[in-house]
Amino acid sequence: MPQLHWEDFTPGRIFEHGPRRLPRDEMIAFAAEFDPQPMHLDEAAAQQSMLGGLAASGWYACCILMRMIVDAFVGNSASMGAPGVDEVRWLLPIRPDDELTLRATVLETRASKSRIDMGFVRFEFELFNASGERVMILITSLMLARRERAAS
């Protein structure tokens, strides 16, 4: 597949990726490093929490989503990063050893006014668990190089 540029992301285009399993030990290792709260580390404590059992840190979910985006298409694109994230909603707990599937939908695109060699692509990213329940939504714009500008 040729490298993807800004022009390739047309509104409505969908990229899917997965399933990707989230091993318990990796989920807990992330929490120990970045989000050491009992609900993410300890089964007994997590049972007592609002989450009702051990659940992934929301930041782990973001990081896994990022990795799935890279593996799905960003790794084969003229990515220039992202200026931020419009919105993230953690809808349901993500459990150890669950398998997540990514769906990325292009919402809109626009050329950069200040940089003629790049454009923005606004996406809705959704993660689904093995039962098909939507567990997370992330809306953001990615920056990508423009093909015709890169070639000229």
Add this chain to the structure above:
Amino acid sequence: MKFWEDIVVGERAELGRYTFTTDNIKAFARRFDPQSFHLDEAAAARSHFGALCASGWHTASVWMRMMVEHENRENDARRSRGDPVATFGPSPGFRELKWLKPVYVGDTVTYSTEVIDKRASNSRPDWGLMSIRNSGVNQKGEPVISFVSAAFVERRKKVA
């Protein structure tokens, strides 16, 4: 955590600081964000970033670590005073996250948080919600990250 009733809109706390290194930037990027400008000095020099820089998710995840460590210190102080400790619940999400400047090797980011809103939970009477604006500033005083998140905080038990 203090109880939801005791949270005052406008209160601010400095959470801690973290130094980004070649090793921790690359280790994080290899796991979660393997793009060349987070992994390879030469490729990063050719990119619009100009030098190796941290994944934005690394900068954000460290904020969480700083927040938890800050709350743990505050809770230890409460316990030593004999004060009760409220539970800090999960978060329904965040918004308006901006990576304002790249975080480069050697940068030290100081993280902080400010309460900007609070409201009762309609669905969970034992809990309230707070909205907080979180930020990170590098050693030159330049903001590098900002976002607004929400979190559940335990309410005081009603006396029957």
